[in-house]
Amino acid sequence: MKSFKIKIPELCAPAGNMNILKYAVEYGADAVYIGGGRFNLRSLGDNFSTSDLREAVKYAHSRNVKVYFTLNAVISEHEIENLKKYIHKIKNISFDALIISDLGVLKLVKEIIPDIRIHISTQTSTSNHVAANLWGSLGAGRVNLARELNYCEIESIVKNSNVEIEVFVHGALCISYSGRCMLSKYLSGRDANKGQCSHTCRWKYYLMEEKRPNMFLPVEQDRRGTYIYNSRDLCLLEKLDIIVGSGVHSLKIEGRNKTENYVSLTTWVYRKALDLIAEGKFTDQKKKYLLKELDKSTHRNFTTGFMFLDGKENKELIDNDNVGYIKKYRFVGSVEGYSNKYKSPIIRARNQIKTGDI
Numbered sequence: 275m276k277s278f279k280i281k282i283p284e285l286c287a288p289a290g291n292m293n294i295l296k297y298a299v300e301y302g303a304d305a306v307y308i309g310g311g312r313f314n315l316r317s318l319g320d321n322f323s324t325s326d327l328r329e330a331v332k333y334a335h336s337r338n339v340k341v342y343f344t345l346n347a348v349i350s351e352h353e354i355e356n357l358k359k360y361i362h363k364i365k366n367i368s369f370d371a372l373i374i375s376d377l378g379v380l381k382l383v384k385e386i387i388p389d390i391r392i393h394i395s396t397q398t399s400t401s402n403h404v405a406a407n408l409w410g411s412l413g414a415g416r417v418n419l420a421r422e423l424n425y426c427e428i429e430s431i432v433k434n435s436n437v438e439i440e441v442f443v444h445g446a447l448c449i450s451y452s453g454r455c456m457l458s459k460y461l462s463g464r465d466a467n468k469g470q471c472s473h474t475c476r477w478k479y480y481l482m483e484e485k486r487p488n489m490f491l492p493v494e495q496d497r498r499g500t501y502i503y504n505s506r507d508l509c510l511l512e513k514l515d516i517i518v519g520s521g522v523h524s525l526k527i528e529g530r531n532k533t534e535n536y537v538s539l540t541t542w543v544y545r546k547a548l549d550l551i552a553e554g555k556f557t558d559q560k561k562k563y564l565l566k567e568l569d570k571s572t573h574r575n576f577t578t579g580f581m582f583l584d585g586k587e588n589k590e591l592i593d594n595d596n597v598g599y600i601k602k603y604r605f606v607g608s609v610e611g612y613s614n615k616y617k618s619p620i621i622r623a624r625n626q627i628k629t630g631d632i
Contacts, residue, residue: 282552283522286342286440287541288530292326296333297538302545305340306330307373309530312360313347327367340370344530345383346395349376361386371416384413391415396442401427403434410437418526421447421508422580429520438523443514444540445528447505447579509576511543511568512561515551517581535605535624539571570603 287303289295298306308330309321322330327343334341343364349357357379365387372390374380375397383390393416394400394409406417416438419428423441432439508528510517517525525548527540543564550556606627611620 280518280552281521282548283518284340284524285541285544285548286524286526287537288445288527288532289330289537290321290530290532292322292330292333294532294534294537295330297534298541299334299337299339301538301541303339303541305342305370305524306334307342307344307526307530309344310360310364313345313349313353313357313379324363324367327364331368335368342371342373342393343367343369344373344395345379346373346375346397348397349378354378354382358382358386365390373418374414377412380412380414393440394418396421403431406431406435406437406439410435416440416523418442418524425516425520425581428517428522428581432521439521440524440526441517441522442508442528443510443517443525444544445508446574447508447577505574506577507574508579509568509573510578510581511547511564513578513581514544514547515556518548518551533572533605534608536571536573540568543568569600572599572601572605574599 284304285302286305286307287298287301289298289306289308295306295308308327310327311321311323331341345361361382370391371393372383372387373393373395374383375395380392383392392414394414396418398405398409398417399420399422400406400409400417401420401423406419409417414437417435418440419431421442423431428439428441514525525544527537527544529536529540547556547560547564550560604625606625607621607623609619610622612618613620
Protein backbone atom coordinates (compact mmCIF):
# COMPACT_ATOMS: atom_id res chain seq x y z
CA MET A 275 0.00 0.00 0.00
CA LYS A 276 1.36 3.41 -1.00
CA SER A 277 1.77 6.10 1.63
CA PHE A 278 1.04 9.70 0.75
CA LYS A 279 2.80 12.51 2.52
CA ILE A 280 0.36 15.19 3.61
CA LYS A 281 1.05 18.68 2.29
CA ILE A 282 1.48 21.11 5.16
CA PRO A 283 0.29 24.65 4.40
CA GLU A 284 2.23 27.80 5.11
CA LEU A 285 1.81 29.39 8.54
CA CYS A 286 1.37 33.16 8.19
CA ALA A 287 1.72 35.24 11.38
CA PRO A 288 1.02 38.93 12.11
CA ALA A 289 3.59 41.54 13.12
CA GLY A 290 2.75 45.07 14.22
CA ASN A 291 6.35 46.23 14.59
CA MET A 292 9.93 45.07 14.09
CA ASN A 293 10.29 43.53 17.53
CA ILE A 294 7.15 41.43 17.14
CA LEU A 295 8.21 40.38 13.64
CA LYS A 296 11.37 38.88 15.11
CA TYR A 297 9.31 36.89 17.61
CA ALA A 298 6.98 35.63 14.87
CA VAL A 299 9.94 34.52 12.78
CA GLU A 300 11.80 32.85 15.64
CA TYR A 301 8.69 31.06 16.89
CA GLY A 302 8.02 29.29 13.62
CA ALA A 303 6.19 31.43 11.07
CA ASP A 304 6.73 30.58 7.41
CA ALA A 305 5.57 34.08 6.49
CA VAL A 306 4.67 37.31 8.24
CA TYR A 307 2.31 40.07 7.16
CA ILE A 308 3.01 43.67 8.08
CA GLY A 309 1.80 47.19 7.32
CA GLY A 310 3.25 50.64 6.78
CA GLY A 311 1.94 53.92 8.06
CA ARG A 312 -0.90 54.20 5.54
CA PHE A 313 -3.52 52.39 3.49
CA ASN A 314 -3.84 49.25 5.61
CA LEU A 315 -6.41 47.94 8.08
CA ARG A 316 -4.32 48.53 11.20
CA SER A 317 -3.65 52.23 10.73
CA LEU A 318 -3.97 52.84 14.49
CA GLY A 319 -1.18 50.38 15.31
CA ASP A 320 2.60 50.88 15.49
CA ASN A 321 3.26 49.76 11.90
CA PHE A 322 6.60 50.04 10.08
CA SER A 323 8.51 53.03 8.75
CA THR A 324 10.17 52.70 5.33
CA SER A 325 13.53 51.91 6.94
CA ASP A 326 11.82 49.40 9.23
CA LEU A 327 10.28 47.71 6.20
CA ARG A 328 13.68 47.18 4.60
CA GLU A 329 15.09 45.83 7.86
CA ALA A 330 12.08 43.53 8.29
CA VAL A 331 12.48 42.03 4.82
CA LYS A 332 16.22 41.57 5.31
CA TYR A 333 15.75 39.90 8.70
CA ALA A 334 12.96 37.58 7.54
CA HIS A 335 14.54 36.61 4.22
CA SER A 336 17.83 35.73 5.93
CA ARG A 337 15.80 33.13 7.85
CA ASN A 338 13.81 31.88 4.83
CA VAL A 339 10.61 33.59 5.97
CA LYS A 340 8.43 35.50 3.50
CA VAL A 341 7.09 39.02 4.08
CA TYR A 342 3.68 40.17 2.84
CA PHE A 343 2.84 43.87 2.89
CA THR A 344 -0.72 45.08 3.47
CA LEU A 345 -2.34 47.69 1.23
CA ASN A 346 -5.82 46.39 1.98
CA ALA A 347 -7.78 49.48 3.00
CA VAL A 348 -10.70 50.76 0.95
CA ILE A 349 -9.38 53.79 -0.94
CA SER A 350 -11.38 56.99 -1.34
CA GLU A 351 -11.13 59.28 -4.37
CA HIS A 352 -9.15 61.96 -2.55
CA GLU A 353 -6.49 59.40 -1.54
CA ILE A 354 -5.53 58.25 -5.02
CA GLU A 355 -2.59 60.59 -5.65
CA ASN A 356 -1.08 59.92 -2.23
CA LEU A 357 -1.57 56.21 -2.80
CA LYS A 358 0.39 56.41 -6.06
CA LYS A 359 3.24 58.19 -4.27
CA TYR A 360 3.20 55.58 -1.51
CA ILE A 361 3.37 52.67 -3.96
CA HIS A 362 6.36 54.33 -5.67
CA LYS A 363 7.94 54.76 -2.23
CA ILE A 364 7.83 51.04 -1.45
CA LYS A 365 8.30 49.61 -4.94
CA ASN A 366 12.00 48.77 -4.45
CA ILE A 367 11.44 46.87 -1.20
CA SER A 368 11.60 43.13 -1.86
CA PHE A 369 8.23 42.07 -0.48
CA ASP A 370 7.09 38.58 -1.40
CA ALA A 371 3.56 39.84 -2.01
CA LEU A 372 1.22 42.78 -1.49
CA ILE A 373 -2.14 42.15 0.20
CA ILE A 374 -4.90 44.10 -1.55
CA SER A 375 -8.69 44.43 -1.39
CA ASP A 376 -9.47 47.45 -3.59
CA LEU A 377 -9.62 46.97 -7.38
CA GLY A 378 -8.18 50.44 -7.88
CA VAL A 379 -5.19 49.58 -5.71
CA LEU A 380 -4.70 46.39 -7.71
CA LYS A 381 -4.62 48.33 -10.98
CA LEU A 382 -2.17 50.93 -9.67
CA VAL A 383 0.13 48.30 -8.17
CA LYS A 384 0.20 46.39 -11.46
CA GLU A 385 1.14 49.59 -13.28
CA ILE A 386 3.84 50.69 -10.84
CA ILE A 387 5.23 47.31 -9.66
CA PRO A 388 4.20 44.95 -12.49
CA ASP A 389 6.15 41.92 -11.24
CA ILE A 390 4.97 41.95 -7.62
CA ARG A 391 2.90 39.01 -6.43
CA ILE A 392 -0.65 39.89 -5.34
CA HIS A 393 -2.66 38.37 -2.48
CA ILE A 394 -6.34 39.23 -2.12
CA SER A 395 -7.49 40.22 1.37
CA THR A 396 -10.37 38.64 3.26
CA GLN A 397 -11.90 42.14 3.07
CA THR A 398 -13.20 41.26 -0.40
CA SER A 399 -15.44 38.55 1.14
CA THR A 400 -14.51 36.06 -1.58
CA SER A 401 -16.98 33.22 -1.04
CA ASN A 402 -16.84 31.01 -4.16
CA HIS A 403 -14.38 29.64 -6.68
CA VAL A 404 -15.72 31.78 -9.53
CA ALA A 405 -14.79 34.93 -7.62
CA ALA A 406 -11.43 33.43 -6.63
CA ASN A 407 -10.64 32.62 -10.26
CA LEU A 408 -11.70 36.10 -11.32
CA TRP A 409 -9.12 37.54 -8.95
CA GLY A 410 -6.64 35.14 -10.52
CA SER A 411 -7.45 36.43 -14.00
CA LEU A 412 -6.73 39.95 -12.73
CA GLY A 413 -3.25 38.94 -11.62
CA ALA A 414 -3.66 37.62 -8.07
CA GLY A 415 -1.78 34.53 -6.96
CA ARG A 416 -3.59 33.95 -3.67
CA VAL A 417 -7.02 34.69 -2.20
CA ASN A 418 -7.83 34.86 1.51
CA LEU A 419 -11.40 33.60 1.74
CA ALA A 420 -14.26 35.16 3.68
CA ARG A 421 -14.32 34.04 7.31
CA GLU A 422 -18.03 33.21 6.97
CA LEU A 423 -17.45 30.01 4.95
CA ASN A 424 -17.70 26.46 6.26
CA TYR A 425 -15.29 23.61 5.66
CA CYS A 426 -17.17 22.02 2.76
CA GLU A 427 -17.32 25.34 0.92
CA ILE A 428 -13.61 25.93 1.44
CA GLU A 429 -12.73 22.44 0.27
CA SER A 430 -14.79 22.93 -2.90
CA ILE A 431 -13.20 26.32 -3.60
CA VAL A 432 -9.72 24.83 -3.23
CA LYS A 433 -10.53 22.05 -5.71
CA ASN A 434 -12.02 24.41 -8.29
CA SER A 435 -9.65 27.38 -8.05
CA ASN A 436 -6.55 28.18 -10.07
CA VAL A 437 -5.11 30.39 -7.31
CA GLU A 438 -3.71 29.62 -3.88
CA ILE A 439 -6.30 29.66 -1.09
CA GLU A 440 -5.69 31.07 2.38
CA VAL A 441 -7.93 30.99 5.46
CA PHE A 442 -7.81 32.47 8.93
CA VAL A 443 -7.47 29.90 11.72
CA HIS A 444 -7.08 32.09 14.80
CA GLY A 445 -7.95 35.53 16.13
CA ALA A 446 -10.69 38.12 16.40
CA LEU A 447 -13.91 37.79 14.41
CA CYS A 448 -16.08 40.59 13.05
CA ILE A 449 -19.87 40.43 13.45
CA SER A 450 -20.24 41.77 9.90
CA TYR A 451 -19.03 40.39 6.61
CA SER A 452 -15.41 41.53 6.40
CA GLY A 453 -15.13 44.81 4.54
CA ARG A 454 -18.80 45.67 4.86
CA CYS A 455 -19.15 47.02 8.40
CA MET A 456 -20.08 50.68 8.84
CA LEU A 457 -20.98 50.52 12.54
CA SER A 458 -17.70 51.97 13.79
CA LYS A 459 -17.79 54.90 11.37
CA TYR A 460 -21.43 55.64 12.14
CA LEU A 461 -21.08 55.60 15.93
CA SER A 462 -17.53 56.84 16.47
CA GLY A 463 -16.42 58.41 13.20
CA ARG A 464 -13.66 55.82 12.78
CA ASP A 465 -13.83 53.86 9.53
CA ALA A 466 -13.16 50.14 9.99
CA ASN A 467 -12.56 49.80 6.26
CA LYS A 468 -9.63 52.18 6.55
CA GLY A 469 -8.08 50.44 9.54
CA GLN A 470 -9.59 52.57 12.30
CA CYS A 471 -12.17 50.20 13.82
CA SER A 472 -13.20 51.26 17.34
CA HIS A 473 -14.84 47.86 18.02
CA THR A 474 -18.24 49.43 18.65
CA CYS A 475 -19.74 45.96 18.24
CA ARG A 476 -18.31 45.12 21.67
CA TRP A 477 -19.95 48.01 23.52
CA LYS A 478 -22.94 47.51 25.81
CA TYR A 479 -26.30 47.96 24.10
CA TYR A 480 -29.87 48.39 25.32
CA LEU A 481 -33.21 48.40 23.50
CA MET A 482 -35.46 51.45 23.31
CA GLU A 483 -39.15 51.06 22.48
CA GLU A 484 -40.47 53.57 19.91
CA LYS A 485 -43.14 55.11 22.15
CA ARG A 486 -40.97 55.13 25.27
CA PRO A 487 -37.93 57.15 24.13
CA ASN A 488 -36.47 57.60 27.60
CA MET A 489 -36.78 53.99 28.70
CA PHE A 490 -33.74 51.83 27.96
CA LEU A 491 -34.33 48.11 28.28
CA PRO A 492 -31.56 45.56 28.76
CA VAL A 493 -31.86 42.56 26.48
CA GLU A 494 -30.75 39.97 28.96
CA GLN A 495 -31.54 38.98 32.48
CA ASP A 496 -28.29 39.51 34.31
CA ARG A 497 -26.72 42.68 35.68
CA ARG A 498 -23.95 43.05 33.11
CA GLY A 499 -25.97 44.12 30.09
CA THR A 500 -26.15 42.37 26.74
CA TYR A 501 -23.38 41.94 24.25
CA ILE A 502 -25.49 40.99 21.23
CA TYR A 503 -22.68 41.74 18.78
CA ASN A 504 -19.82 40.47 20.91
CA SER A 505 -18.16 37.71 18.88
CA ARG A 506 -15.79 35.20 20.37
CA ASP A 507 -12.26 34.64 19.09
CA LEU A 508 -11.70 32.15 16.31
CA CYS A 509 -9.65 29.09 17.29
CA LEU A 510 -9.42 26.18 14.87
CA LEU A 511 -6.55 24.39 16.60
CA GLU A 512 -8.51 21.26 17.51
CA LYS A 513 -9.69 20.85 13.90
CA LEU A 514 -6.42 21.86 12.28
CA ASP A 515 -5.73 18.42 10.81
CA ILE A 516 -9.11 18.48 9.06
CA ILE A 517 -8.46 21.95 7.66
CA VAL A 518 -5.02 20.91 6.43
CA GLY A 519 -6.75 18.05 4.61
CA SER A 520 -8.82 20.54 2.60
CA GLY A 521 -5.72 21.47 0.62
CA VAL A 522 -5.53 25.16 1.59
CA HIS A 523 -2.16 26.72 0.89
CA SER A 524 -1.85 29.06 3.86
CA LEU A 525 -3.17 29.34 7.42
CA LYS A 526 -3.31 32.84 8.84
CA ILE A 527 -3.28 34.16 12.39
CA GLU A 528 -5.03 37.49 13.04
CA GLY A 529 -3.40 40.05 15.31
CA ARG A 530 -1.23 42.87 13.97
CA ASN A 531 -2.22 44.92 17.01
CA LYS A 532 -1.30 42.16 19.45
CA THR A 533 1.70 41.93 21.77
CA GLU A 534 4.86 39.90 21.28
CA ASN A 535 3.56 37.49 23.92
CA TYR A 536 0.37 36.81 21.96
CA VAL A 537 2.10 36.53 18.58
CA SER A 538 4.96 34.33 19.76
CA LEU A 539 2.66 32.00 21.71
CA THR A 540 0.02 31.54 19.01
CA THR A 541 2.65 31.16 16.30
CA TRP A 542 4.51 28.54 18.32
CA VAL A 543 1.32 26.58 19.10
CA TYR A 544 0.19 26.43 15.48
CA ARG A 545 3.73 25.66 14.29
CA LYS A 546 3.89 22.77 16.75
CA ALA A 547 0.45 21.55 15.65
CA LEU A 548 1.40 21.57 11.97
CA ASP A 549 4.63 19.72 12.71
CA LEU A 550 2.69 17.09 14.66
CA ILE A 551 0.20 16.72 11.79
CA ALA A 552 3.10 16.18 9.38
CA GLU A 553 4.44 13.46 11.69
CA GLY A 554 1.03 11.83 12.15
CA LYS A 555 1.17 12.57 15.88
CA PHE A 556 -1.59 15.18 16.29
CA THR A 557 -3.37 13.20 19.01
CA ASP A 558 -6.15 14.30 21.35
CA GLN A 559 -3.58 14.47 24.12
CA LYS A 560 -1.39 16.82 22.09
CA LYS A 561 -4.40 18.97 21.18
CA LYS A 562 -5.30 19.30 24.85
CA TYR A 563 -1.75 20.32 25.71
CA LEU A 564 -1.57 22.94 22.93
CA LEU A 565 -4.97 24.38 23.86
CA LYS A 566 -3.71 24.79 27.41
CA GLU A 567 -0.70 26.67 26.05
CA LEU A 568 -2.97 28.93 23.96
CA ASP A 569 -4.90 29.71 27.12
CA LYS A 570 -1.82 31.50 28.43
CA SER A 571 -2.39 34.31 25.95
CA THR A 572 -4.91 37.09 26.52
CA HIS A 573 -8.01 36.17 24.52
CA ARG A 574 -11.79 36.08 24.40
CA ASN A 575 -13.69 32.81 24.68
CA PHE A 576 -12.96 30.60 21.69
CA THR A 577 -15.21 29.42 18.88
CA THR A 578 -14.71 27.47 15.65
CA GLY A 579 -16.72 30.20 13.93
CA PHE A 580 -18.55 29.22 10.77
CA MET A 581 -16.09 26.51 9.82
CA PHE A 582 -18.19 23.50 10.84
CA LEU A 583 -21.67 25.04 10.94
CA ASP A 584 -22.95 23.44 7.72
CA GLY A 585 -25.78 25.99 7.58
CA LYS A 586 -26.84 25.50 11.18
CA GLU A 587 -27.10 28.18 13.83
CA ASN A 588 -24.11 28.45 16.11
CA LYS A 589 -24.96 30.26 19.33
CA GLU A 590 -21.35 29.99 20.42
CA LEU A 591 -20.34 32.65 17.89
CA ILE A 592 -21.65 35.37 20.20
CA ASP A 593 -20.35 35.58 23.75
CA ASN A 594 -23.22 36.62 26.01
CA ASP A 595 -21.30 35.98 29.21
CA ASN A 596 -18.08 37.87 28.73
CA VAL A 597 -17.46 41.21 27.04
CA GLY A 598 -13.77 41.51 27.84
CA TYR A 599 -10.59 39.54 27.50
CA ILE A 600 -9.71 36.45 29.50
CA LYS A 601 -6.40 36.88 31.32
CA LYS A 602 -5.43 33.78 33.23
CA TYR A 603 -1.71 34.46 33.03
CA ARG A 604 0.44 37.56 33.42
CA PHE A 605 3.10 38.39 30.84
CA VAL A 606 6.05 39.18 33.10
CA GLY A 607 8.85 39.70 30.61
CA SER A 608 10.73 38.82 27.46
CA VAL A 609 14.23 37.46 26.95
CA GLU A 610 16.28 40.16 25.21
CA GLY A 611 19.67 38.48 25.15
CA TYR A 612 22.28 36.65 27.20
CA SER A 613 24.85 38.00 29.65
CA ASN A 614 28.20 36.24 29.40
CA LYS A 615 29.32 38.12 32.49
CA TYR A 616 26.53 36.79 34.70
CA LYS A 617 25.92 33.58 32.73
CA SER A 618 22.20 34.26 32.59
CA PRO A 619 19.54 35.55 30.18
CA ILE A 620 18.75 39.27 30.02
CA ILE A 621 15.05 39.70 30.74
CA ARG A 622 13.03 42.82 30.06
CA ALA A 623 10.31 43.17 32.70
CA ARG A 624 6.84 43.85 31.29
CA ASN A 625 4.80 43.47 34.48
CA GLN A 626 5.42 43.13 38.19
CA ILE A 627 7.53 40.05 38.84
CA LYS A 628 6.97 38.17 42.07
CA THR A 629 8.95 35.41 43.72
CA GLY A 630 8.39 32.17 41.84
CA ASP A 631 7.32 33.78 38.55
CA ILE A 632 10.58 32.91 36.81
